[in-house]
Amino acid sequence: xxxxxxxxxxxxxxKLKELDNSSYDRLPIGSxxxxxxxxxxxxxxxxxxxxxxxxxQPTLFNVSISPRYANSMIVIQSAPNIKSNGSSxxxxxxxxxxxxxxxxxxxxxxxxxxxxxxxxMNWRFNGESLWYANAPILIVDYPATTGEVNxxxxxxxTTAGAYVVRVGENSADEYMMAMEIKQ
Amino acid sequence: MAKLIGTDPNQVPSNADLGTxxxxxxxxxxxxxxxxxxxxxxVISRTATDVFVYDTSLDSDGGAWRYKTHNSSWYNEELNTHxxxxxxxxxxxxxxxxxxxxxxxxxxxxxNLPMWMVFETGSGSTEYGFSILSNCYLSSTCAMNGQxxxxxxxxxxxxxxxxxIPDYTRRIGNxxxxxxxxxxxxxxxxxxxxxHYDHKNEVAMRDxxxxxxxxxxxxxAPIDPETGxxxxxxxxxxxxGVTFLTHDGTAVDIDGTSQGESITSVAFTNDGRVVYCHGxxxxxxxxxxxxxxAAYYNQTSTYxxxxxxxxxxxxxxxxxxxxxxxxxxxxMKHDAFAVSGNTSTSGFSIxxxxxxxxxxxxxxxxxxxxxxxxxxxxxxxxxxxxxxxxHGGELVVNSTFDSNTNNWFTVDSNNTIxxxxxxxxxxxxxxxxxxxxxxxxxxxxxxxxxxxIRVDVVQDGGLSGTYNLVRLGSxxxxxxxxxxxxxxxxxxxxxxxxxxxxxxIWIYAYPNQTTIVNTVSVSIAEEDRGKYSDDFQVLNYNxxxxxxxxxxxxxxxxxKDCDTAAxxxxxxxxxxxxxxxxxxxxxxxxDFSVSFWIYPLRQGTGYFHAISRANRPLGDGQSSTTGFxxxxxxxxSSVGWVPYFYSGTGGANSTYGGGNTICPHEKWTHIIGQxxxxxxxxxxNGERKITGSTNAFSITEDYIIVGRGSGNEFGxxxxxxxxxHTLDSVTDDQARKIYExxxxxxxxxxxxxxxxxxxxxxxxxxxxxxxxxxVGNAYGRSVFSGxxxxxxxxxxxxxxxxxxxxxxxxx
Numbered sequence: 001x002x003x004x005x006x007x008x009x010x011x012x013x014x015k016l017k018e019l020d021n022s023s024y025d026r027l028p029i030g031s032x033x034x035x036x037x038x039x040x041x042x043x044x045x046x047x048x049x050x051x052x053x054x055x056x057q058p059t060l061f062n063v064s065i066s067p068r069y070a071n072s073m074i075v076i077q078s079a080p081n082i083k084s085n086g087s088s089x090x091x092x093x094x095x096x097x098x099x100x101x102x103x104x105x106x107x108x109x110x111x112x113x114x115x116x117x118x119x120x121m122n123w124r125f126n127g128e129s130l131w132y133a134n135a136p137i138l139i140v141d142y143p144a145t146t147g148e149v150n151x152x153x154x155x156x157x158t159t160a161g162a163y164v165v166r167v168g169e170n171s172a173d174e175y176m177m178a179m180e181i182k183q
Numbered sequence: 184m185a186k187l188i189g190t191d192p193n194q195v196p197s198n199a200d201l202g203t204x205x206x207x208x209x210x211x212x213x214x215x216x217x218x219x220x221x222x223x224x225x226v227i228s229r230t231a232t233d234v235f236v237y238d239t240s241l242d243s244d245g246g247a248w249r250y251k252t253h254n255s256s257w258y259n260e261e262l263n264t265h266x267x268x269x270x271x272x273x274x275x276x277x278x279x280x281x282x283x284x285x286x287x288x289x290x291x292x293x294x295n296l297p298m299w300m301v302f303e304t305g306s307g308s309t310e311y312g313f314s315i316l317s318n319c320y321l322s323s324t325c326a327m328n329g330q331x332x333x334x335x336x337x338x339x340x341x342x343x344x345x346x347x348i349p350d351y352t353r354r355i356g357n358x359x360x361x362x363x364x365x366x367x368x369x370x371x372x373x374x375x376x377x378x379h380y381d382h383k384n385e386v387a388m389r390d391x392x393x394x395x396x397x398x399x400x401x402x403x404a405p406i407d408p409e410t411g412x413x414x415x416x417x418x419x420x421x422x423x424g425v426t427f428l429t430h431d432g433t434a435v436d437i438d439g440t441s442q443g444e445s446i447t448s449v450a451f452t453n454d455g456r457v458v459y460c461h462g463x464x465x466x467x468x469x470x471x472x473x474x475x476x477a478a479y480y481n482q483t484s485t486y487x488x489x490x491x492x493x494x495x496x497x498x499x500x501x502x503x504x505x506x507x508x509x510x511x512x513x514x515m516k517h518d519a520f521a522v523s524g525n526t527s528t529s530g531f532s533i534x535x536x537x538x539x540x541x542x543x544x545x546x547x548x549x550x551x552x553x554x555x556x557x558x559x560x561x562x563x564x565x566x567x568x569x570x571x572x573x574h575g576g577e578l579v580v581n582s583t584f585d586s587n588t589n590n591w592f593t594v595d596s597n598n599t600i601x602x603x604x605x606x607x608x609x610x611x612x613x614x615x616x617x618x619x620x621x622x623x624x625x626x627x628x629x630x631x632x633x634x635x636i637r638v639d640v641v642q643d644g645g646l647s648g649t650y651n652l653v654r655l656g657s658x659x660x661x662x663x664x665x666x667x668x669x670x671x672x673x674x675x676x677x678x679x680x681x682x683x684x685x686x687x688i689w690i691y692a693y694p695n696q697t698t699i700v701n702t703v704s705v706s707i708a709e710e711d712r713g714k715y716s717d718d719f720q721v722l723n724y725n726x727x728x729x730x731x732x733x734x735x736x737x738x739x740x741x742x743k744d745c746d747t748a749a750x751x752x753x754x755x756x757x758x759x760x761x762x763x764x765x766x767x768x769x770x771x772x773x774d775f776s777v778s779f780w781i782y783p784l785r786q787g788t789g790y791f792h793a794i795s796r797a798n799r800p801l802g803d804g805q806s807s808t809t810g811f812x813x814x815x816x817x818x819x820s821s822v823g824w825v826p827y828f829y830s831g832t833g834g835a836n837s838t839y840g841g842g843n844t845i846c847p848h849e850k851w852t853h854i855i856g857q858x859x860x861x862x863x864x865x866x867x868n869g870e871r872k873i874t875g876s877t878n879a880f881s882i883t884e885d886y887i888i889v890g891r892g893s894g895n896e897f898g899x900x901x902x903x904x905x906x907x908h909t910l911d912s913v914t915d916d917q918a919r920k921i922y923e924x925x926x927x928x929x930x931x932x933x934x935x936x937x938x939x940x941x942x943x944x945x946x947x948x949x950x951x952x953x954x955x956x957x958v959g960n961a962y963g964r965s966v967f968s969g970x971x972x973x974x975x976x977x978x979x980x981x982x983x984x985x986x987x988x989x990x991x992x993x994x
Contacts, residue, residue, distance in 0.1 A: 001230045003280050004978055005289070005296055007223040007990040029402045070916065071454065071517045100915055145916045183402075183454070 559911025575721025754897025787817025789898020817899030
């Protein structure tokens with residue numbers, strides 16, 4: 001038997017042109033492909049969402065991104081101001097997503113919702129009747145789509161009716177950001 | 184002394200020899216000569232066990248390490264010897280040719296592919312050269328970041344790492360202190376001389392006998408202080424298990440300890456996972472962080488899914504490929520990978536989206552057909568081999584006993600045949616012959632042709648579920664063989680290929696027992712390409728249901744000079760023919776989808792039923808409360824057909840928009856109809872066009888029918904191709920992807936099948952630069968881009984293929 005090695009004729013000009021252009025396809029793994037950023041201005045109560053419900057409620061914090069590649073990682077970041085009018089329960093926050101206008105579903109933690117009932121993060125200050133804080137959110141998603149993905153922060157209080165919790169703060173410009181990372 | 188002036192390759196031309204070129208401007212001269220570099224077309228007379236095209240531009244530093252090795256032993260060794268070529272630096276593109284006892288590196292920067300370096304093996308002496316033992320068998324090779332991996336499945340031979348940047352070779356066995364393992368003295372320049380190994384390895388393989396390897400760099404790989412570029416991770420498939428030599432410096436294993444098969448093929452996928460083949464299946468798995476050992480590979484914690492054979496290990500939720508062995512795992516882009524079966528009908532399969540909990544996609548491509556994308560758990564897939572008509576129809580003269588048992592007879596007066604309420608009751612007397620009840624077929628079953636035999640057994644005549652109830656006779660007065668799979672009661676739906684021509688069919692009973700049957704049907708089989716191979720009967724509605732009839736199912740290629748064929752169905756052009764298959768796969772209340780390409784021939788006079796789930800071949804899908812029909816309104820619009828679902832539960836399960844013309848006449852449209860989380864949806868050309876009501880009623884009808892579904896609603900004629908039915912649904916993105924990939928099969932000159940007449944695949948390789956899949960069989964090498972074969976070569980492949988940026992090495 002024999003080993004055959006073959007390669008078709010190459011046109012140098014075409015090859016140089018091919019090598020000379022830059023495109024997203026040439027980005028190495030880990031590169032930032034795009035950043036989408038949504039500012040929620042602190043004009044009055046424009047960015048505030050309150051609830052005393054123990055089921056997940058949407059807030060105004062959201063950002064949309066249309067990934068260039070279906071296999072990209074999306075890094076979602078936000079640092080909303082929060083407020084709780086009590087301390088007998090937890091204020092939970094989680095990130096949900098909707099693809100192409102479909103219904104929202106929670107970005108589940110790696111071990112599933114059952115093992116992580118507090119969503120992405122939770123707050124509680126024992127013994128306080130009113131407190132203000134900031135809740136940094138950092139989560140990673142693989143939406144497996146090139147359609148438009150809208151990420152939105154949801155929240156709840158773990159005991160129904162315990163007290164009112166809030167995401168957002170008037171007079172504070174807040175943001176939510178999504179970054180597409182090439183895989 | 185040789186003449187210095189002239190036009191030979193080693194002579195200098197004079198101005199007279201150059202002619203007008205002697206006076207040309209340099210730029211003009213070069214441009215007038217064109218800008219093409221010669222093609223490479225070289226034959227190396229070696230019998231290879233593996234080949235690998237190593238393109239250093241794909242290394243982490245783009246191959247820059249090649250200019251930083253000036254102080255290595257191999258860079259400075261003597262050139263122009265039997266083991267070293269004329270060039271010092273490592274080639275930008277090298278072709279590794281592995282033989283049983285030798286590795287030769289060829290310089291592919293030179294169109295003549297000269298030898299660049301040779302690694303020899305010893306002849307039984309200890310600590311000599313590449314392999315220290317006799318009976319070595321170098322089995323596979325791969326390379327990345329200046330590191331070449333060579334596996335050896337000879338007698339206790341191990342795995343070699345040839346590290347060109349730090350300039351040393353290392354041999355690893357299944358013990359950290361095994362003799363003649365560790366780093367070999369003297370650098371790579373001492374590769375073929377007797378120098379000692381230091382007997383020190385920090386890691387060990389799971390087994391000595393190594394068959395396959397792959398190498399990658401993960402995104403989180405640390406920088407190797409020895410090389411200055413990211414560390415590699417190597418995977419080795421062995422007779423027992425898989426070992427990962429990780430970039431952390433550890434070795435972790437996956438093993439199925441009760442699994443006797445060797446690992447024959449391994450590949451890192453481009454989504455950070457691995458595929459490994461262990462005989463009857465190829466497993467798609469996560470990379471383990473620590474040893475992952477269980478009795479069987481599908482019990483390991485890293486196991487995600489697998490593609491299995493069809494002879495012994497078909498499983499729900501797993502794709503499968505024809506044959507007994509699955510091998511040649513080859514990573515493609517993202518999470519896609521290809522594998523091959525081992526028979527002449529197997530071909531190869533591309534699988535994507537195997538993440539647990541998600542819906543995988545599988546395309547099966549052979550020399551005879553290309554299924555297109557099958558999403559999820561397949562119920563059926565129809566892809567005709569060519570455009571030759573199918574001469575089908577019912578071969579049993581009295582098939583359903585509507586009013587009598589005419590045409591059935593017994594050859595013994597001790598046996599009786601009785602009609603009772605639509606059934607044939609067959610009694611065998613105590614001393615009666617076993618040829619209890621027979622019928623002459625209206626047409627002979629031809630030897631070598633595949634048929635479907637369908638029998639609905641009400642009572643199995645004392646056979647205790649042990650003896651086959653259906654018998655066949657090459658003559659007319661008795662049977663001489665039985666049909667396997669026809670034991671017990673209920674619907675028996677089997678395929679059978681006789682070895683001699685068959686003239687009669689017989690129903691059997693035990694002495695003093697009665698067998699009762701409701702239906703006995705025989706027709707030619709139209710093959711189902713899905714893993715369960717529930718082949719279809721080709722029947723015709725226009726004949727009485729209990730009468731034998733012919734049904735010539737016509738086909739047509741989907742475009743000029745392409746090789747994808749479609750069925751012609753409908754009441755006029757399709758003659759009222761339809762296809763029917765019995766499926767023991769209930770949808771229940773869950774998701775399902777049907778997918779096909781349709782070419783309406785013209786405006787019709789009524790409806791066309793594309794696919795139905797009904798209770799029998801001549802049953803009614805659209806009126807059934809546990810079935811459905813995906814049908815088309817063919818008559819309302821003058822420009823095209825409108826699809827919608829209909830069932831006996833809930834009427835039209837989607838918006839019925841008369842003006843919503845989705846399928847234009849005389850054009851191909853891709854249709855997906857599905858129920859997803861209870862909601863009924865219809866896609867056309869990858870876009871969701873109809874979002875219907877939510878109704879998760881239970882669908883339990885057992886027959887899949889293509890081309891009819893209710894009464895005489897044959898009001899439209901069409902061509903229909905790539906028909907698939909699965910027990911999963913698709914997302915909007917998946918629907919788009921399926922359409923975008925498949926539409927290239929429906930254009931002029933499109934080819935979707937493997938080249939040659941043999942589906943036994945000998946090698947597969949993926950060119951990641953050109954996104955081309957090379958598939959080799961005895962007839963040659965087919966090159967696929969997506970689902971379309973864009974080129975082929977006629978040099979038969981026996982052992983291996985490797986391809987990178989258009990450079991192909993094959994044997």
